[in-house]
Amino acid sequence: MKEVTEIVVISGKGGTGKTSLTSSFAVLGGSSMVVADCDVDAADMHLLLNPTILHEEDFYSGKTAVIETEGCVHCFKCKNVCRFDAIHVINGDFVVDELNCEGCSYCYHICPTHTIKIPDALSGKFFISKSRLDNTLVHARLKIAADNSGKLVTKVRDEAKRVAAETGKKVILVDGPPGIGCPVVASLTGTDFAVIVTEPTVSGLHDLQRVAELVAKMKIPAGVIINKSDLNLEMSGKIKNAAKELNLALIAELPYDEVFTKAITQGKTIVEYDHGNIEKKIKNSWKKIMELSIKEQ
Amino acid sequence: MIEIAIASGKGGTGKTTLSVNLASLLASQEAFDKIIICDLDVEEPNSGLFLNGDLIHKEVKYRMVPQWDEERCTLCKRCANICEFNAIAFLGISVLVFPELCHSCYACSELCPEDALPMVEHRMGELKHYKVSDKLEFIESRLDIGVEQAVPLIASSREYARNIATENTLLIYDAPPGTSCPVIEAVKNTKKTILITEPTPFGLHDLTLAVETMQEMKQPFGVVLNRSGENDNKVDEYCNTNNIEMIGKIPFMRDAAVAYSNGKLMIDSIPEIKNAITTIANNLLKEAAL
Numbered sequence: 001m002k003e004v005t006e007i008v009v010i011s012g013k014g015g016t017g018k019t020s021l022t023s024s025f026a027v028l029g030g031s032s033m034v035v036a037d038c039d040v041d042a043a044d045m046h047l048l049l050n051p052t053i054l055h056e057e058d059f060y061s062g063k064t065a066v067i068e069t070e071g072c073v074h075c076f077k078c079k080n081v082c083r084f085d086a087i088h089v090i091n092g093d094f095v096v097d098e099l100n101c102e103g104c105s106y107c108y109h110i111c112p113t114h115t116i117k118i119p120d121a122l123s124g125k126f127f128i129s130k131s132r133l134d135n136t137l138v139h140a141r142l143k144i145a146a147d148n149s150g151k152l153v154t155k156v157r158d159e160a161k162r163v164a165a166e167t168g169k170k171v172i173l174v175d176g177p178p179g180i181g182c183p184v185v186a187s188l189t190g191t192d193f194a195v196i197v198t199e200p201t202v203s204g205l206h207d208l209q210r211v212a213e214l215v216a217k218m219k220i221p222a223g224v225i226i227n228k229s230d231l232n233l234e235m236s237g238k239i240k241n242a243a244k245e246l247n248l249a250l251i252a253e254l255p256y257d258e259v260f261t262k263a264i265t266q267g268k269t270i271v272e273y274d275h276g277n278i279e280k281k282i283k284n285s286w287k288k289i290m291e292l293s294i295k296e297q
Numbered sequence: 298m299i300e301i302a303i304a305s306g307k308g309g310t311g312k313t314t315l316s317v318n319l320a321s322l323l324a325s326q327e328a329f330d331k332i333i334i335c336d337l338d339v340e341e342p343n344s345g346l347f348l349n350g351d352l353i354h355k356e357v358k359y360r361m362v363p364q365w366d367e368e369r370c371t372l373c374k375r376c377a378n379i380c381e382f383n384a385i386a387f388l389g390i391s392v393l394v395f396p397e398l399c400h401s402c403y404a405c406s407e408l409c410p411e412d413a414l415p416m417v418e419h420r421m422g423e424l425k426h427y428k429v430s431d432k433l434e435f436i437e438s439r440l441d442i443g444v445e446q447a448v449p450l451i452a453s454s455r456e457y458a459r460n461i462a463t464e465n466t467l468l469i470y471d472a473p474p475g476t477s478c479p480v481i482e483a484v485k486n487t488k489k490t491i492l493i494t495e496p497t498p499f500g501l502h503d504l505t506l507a508v509e510t511m512q513e514m515k516q517p518f519g520v521v522l523n524r525s526g527e528n529d530n531k532v533d534e535y536c537n538t539n540n541i542e543m544i545g546k547i548p549f550m551r552d553a554a555v556a557y558s559n560g561k562l563m564i565d566s567i568p569e570i571k572n573a574i575t576t577i578a579n580n581l582l583k584e585a586a587l
Contacts, residue, residue: 042474
């Protein structure tokens with residue numbers, strides 16, 4: 001068995017209850033786990049876990065070109081080679097549009113007068129914190145309109161692994177981003193188990209199929225939680241069938257319940273707010289996730 | 298042609314719901330000759346689940362990546378030294394190109410002294426174009442599973458949409474969630490971006506991130522509050538304090554959630570939602586811009 005088990009919660013479709021559930025799992029795991037919020041461009045976990053920041057660091061990734069006015073001979077070479085429409089001529093000066101600049105450095109290499117510099121770009125910050133539930137929380141904030149969310153995700157996971165190794169924690173719980181693109185791939189790479197949170201809607205089913213295909217391609221064992229399952233029982237049935245076909249374990253079906261919204265509105269996790277049926281189901285889900293992720297190793 | 302985008306920081310707040318219902322409503326009115334919905338959430342495109350149309354065109358979308366020409370290469374390593382994305386590696390006497398890391402900047406290819414890295418097509422996904430009714434068309438782009446970069450497909454889909462638009466066309470972009478590069482590519486230079494949110498702490502927090510992104514981009518925007526009800530006050534207060542236009546509110550109704558779950562348009566069966574979408578459409582049209 002591996003020393004640390006890394007479990008990632010994803011969803012394909014956004015807004016299915018990923019973060020609500022992950023923060024409940026964080027409560028159940030308590031001080032035995034490190035929690036990593038990898039939804040770096042819309043990180044919400046800190047709103048419920050109320051962390052005290054212990055360490056804060058700038059994260060540089062990639063480059064952004066800067067053209068110095070002095071020395072520029074207006075040869076247009078940089079503008080002509082740029083594939084990203086990132087160089088504009090404004091009042092006769094050549095200026096880099098930071099939002100468009102991809103950081104490829106082609107302009108830097110082609111400039112005959114060496115007037116273009118390519119400093120490292122600040123793409124965000126990451127934090128190592130102690131949550132109010134005594135977990136270590138590694139979280140981040142992507143700089144507004146910055147690139148490289150995938151790299152920041154990898155950084156957050158690396159830090160979580162480092163902290164886990166240093167403090168002897170056995171479990172890392174990752175709150176992943178929606179979608180199937182680079183931040184999702186960065187969240188999944190090399191993890192032990194993926195929990196896919198879905199909902200019984202046409203979009204939930206469609207997006208589950210795509211994210212399940214990605215997980216299969218990356219050879220990561222996975223299971224499904226159907227949230228709001230009684231919203232549409234027929235669609236829930238279809239999702240259960242799809243899960244079976246896609247070789248995904250069915251972890252739980254959670255009924256539609258207003259406690260999800262009520263808990264969050266009070267800044268609490270669901271298992272702290274509710275002490276009935278939903279709390280029991282979430283506890284069972286977590287138990288099952290732990291069993292499945294250890295069995296799969 | 299007018300381009301608007303529907304975006305949100307948080308996922309699942311109603312981008313697709315608003316896109317398809319707003320487009321269908323406007324297609325029944327006179328303001329535009331043609332409405333085109335372009336689903337730019339290429340990682341998880343959902344608009345098509347709510348629209349029935351006839352497929353009129355499809356095309357595979359490619360971007361360009363370098364391919365190693367062993368014959369020409371002198372192993373000078375200039376390409377690997379230039380590449381900022383670690384997309385080129387030397388392994389003994391061979392060169393490896395990693396297309397998923399490549400950003401298609403052409404630097405290695407064009408700066409190679411031996412022309413040993415010609416650019417070739419690399420598949421990233423597929424675009425489909427549907428006709429829903431005389432006035433309503435729909436474009437869906439779908440990233441292939443395992444392709445990591447959404448931005449080039451988004452850019453190329455917008456280009457396709459603009460090319461088929463007539464003078465009096467409204468283009469509605471259904472953007473991906475979040476605040477990072479795919480969102481920026483989907484909303485930049487639109488006439489207006491609608492940020493849709495919900496009255497929860499997560500909804501409000503991610504709205505503030507989306508607002509900061511719009512401000513950084515100098516992108517005109519307004520807010521629509523979905524699942525509106527008794528908890529609206531914090532979002533209302535935030536918008537008031539920051540002088541952000543509230544374009545409209547869509548009430549919280551379980552019937553609406555059920556209609557959505559079945560892939561049904563809400564304006565067809567739920568009068569309260571139709572009223573809300575009508576108000577949003579009127580507020581958008583009221584501005585001289587639209």
